[in-house]
Amino acid sequence: MSNSLSASTEGLAIVDKARQRRGWTKTSTARWWQDAHTSRATLRRFWQGDRIQRDIFIAICQAVGISNWEAIANSSNLNFEPIPEKNIPDLDWNEAPDVESFYGRDRQLEQLEQWIITNRCKLIAIVGIAGIGKTALALALADRIQSKFDRSIWRSLQSSPSPISLLDSILNAIAPTVVGDVQQGIAQLLHHLQQRPYLLILDGLEAVLSKKEYAAEYHQLLDKLSRDRHQSCILITSCEQPKSIGIDTKTVRCLNLQGLPKPDAVELLRSRGFTGKELGLSALIQLYRGNPLAIKLVTPLIQSVFGGNIAAFLNQNTLVISERLQTILKQQCEQLSDLEREILYWLAIWQEPVSFCRLQTHFLISVDPAAVLAAIANLDRRSLLEKWFNAEESSFTLQPLVMKIVTDELVERAALEIDRAVQSNDIRHFKILRTHWLVRPGTDDIAGDRILNQLRERLWRVHGATLPESLRQILLLLGDRSPLAIGYIGCNIMALLL
Template sequence: MDVSSFYGRSEELTQIESWIIEDDCRLVTVLGMAGVGKTTLATKLATSIQDRFEYVIWRSLEYTTPGNHLLSELVSFLSNRQQSKPDINLLIHYLRTSRCLLILDNLETALNANLMGKYRSGYQIYGDLIQAIAKTKHKSCMILTSREKPTLVATFEGTGLSVRSLHLQGSQEIALHLLESKQLLGSDEQKQQLCDRYSNNPLQINMIANAIIELFDGKIGKFLELNTLLLSNISQLLKQQLHHLSELEWHIMYSIAINQEVTSVDTLAKSICPTVPQWQLLNAIERLIWRSLIEKQAKGYIQKPIVMEYVLERLKQQIL
């Protein structure tokens, strides 16, 4: 990705760079909703610290075939074409002898959408590779970007450990900059309101800004008067991320959306637990957090405004 016009995210860049350079982290995962800027951040980071590594390897799993092809490619590259056997132990050997930065982008495309944190058929090799890099001592680092947290990452991560995760949120700085670059018409208050409605998600802000230009001659106030968030492109974006939720996960999403405020575990348990064991409820809540669809706050769980509106609209359609 071209990051020549990269803007903001200095705090996040400093944090991850510190983990890798100062704390010698072996595995760093950047998590967040679609469009929040995971790939852009990872690209900028790799560009900034590439001089600290002998090799830098980037692969988007969105365009990678299943099986051992990637592993063979990595071994071949790091051995200067002397080896090509898809052997994880052999790869670890080269990660010990050379300092390598390996970035796997769009990890969620290798995950099974119906089995949280598990891999699709033929893609388990990526799970084995991640586990080996997380558990084995070496001097290299892998960066993952994903909409979902793999189970292995949750198992090995922690403060003071060599596996860390960053949950990337929207950036007000980037969102306002995007609106300024589009030259939309509106007061500072209207621009702030628009950014807040979309939780400062850069991709969503860019989509809605283009729609406001086409439909409302760039006038933010005219769009805000409609009091709606779900234009077609954004609805499709959310549908991709929520499409494979289980029935229990949908029940939780509906309950939080109907409350329209922070919802406690006790509240969810009263409406859901009579039909399912509490441990299943807690597991489902954890999975939704891993998918960045709900957020943990001091008194319970909340959804982003755009997610809440999508969930409520889906519930209305089901009722109708």
């Protein structure tokens, strides 16, 4: 029997179904090639239908639960002589991460493949909130379409490389190159993209767009890549849609990635040790809006603290966010303008969809409606909002993960303002408590009570039994101030005293 084998077309289809059941990508799940005691390059050759060593071929099949490897092999090459393993020279994926699991996204993969292969799009952005699965989707897509390009290059932008460093890295992956400056580097890159079809993946674009010293040159690079003629495709993942690529055109597209549908999220939970029939499972998926990373990171807590009882976890009426996700979301919020942050705080206070007109009526100082609309558009572009539409008007609220981050920040900043005002007897320290009423106007809403209770608990830990007297002292400071200077301070202090 031959010491080398290749998979048949029918066999590859069987293996494809087996790896999907495990939530594995074709070549980016490290566990697969590690379990088979081989390399990513060999796994790629397996998928390309190349002949590989017989024992490795069998191990690859067994790693996904296929014991009948003969059904996978191409019978026509059983008598061929063995050939040595070889590296695949047309892939530069050293910076591509390994993906533990990947579920669903069939519709998105088909859409992206159509844009790239059929419509010949030059630039595509996969956009969505942190943890939603942008990188995993890009990896799964690259698995499917890499054979359509002469070369595939993956570059991670999480370390915030300068534009010249990124261009130097990409160009030297194509051919030995000396890059003088950004303008020259862009011209050289476009020359190569025009000569041969390349697939260039830029993962985590938001990391470099947040750097003021880099943003302009990166926007210039994206603008050139999206406008100039070439036969390649640039695939971007980002938490925010870059302004420089504009709206969808025939050759430039943006996919706004949402959470996993329930069936796929259930499969993800099964891979984490759940049966898929637990009480509260649907509510957990909805609470995290099908965010794969958020679900993966909260499940160990549910298993270790609540013994796998999802309902008991949900009864705590809280949203647990991992430190990793918190860091990413906080960094996003730090990039916001004062008006965008003010809108976030109002949406956190209301805790439900708010219309544009209703939102406008509660600003302490009248704001140009055009500026408010632009701020809302920017928040949406950064994947921070959820939108609700009906026949009469549209409404906005925050993504649940963002709601948790913003609410905690709102409470912390409000507590610091009170602490400073108490220490200095000066109301000039009030910012948020002056411009925002922590109880939804005209209601006794439980959401507003939740924020007030959280703030009250934070203050009691610092001031103890002296808190009521400290708050009354603040009220005395408001006596001779103008209504504009007081704003919502008095309302908030009175609510805390109740």
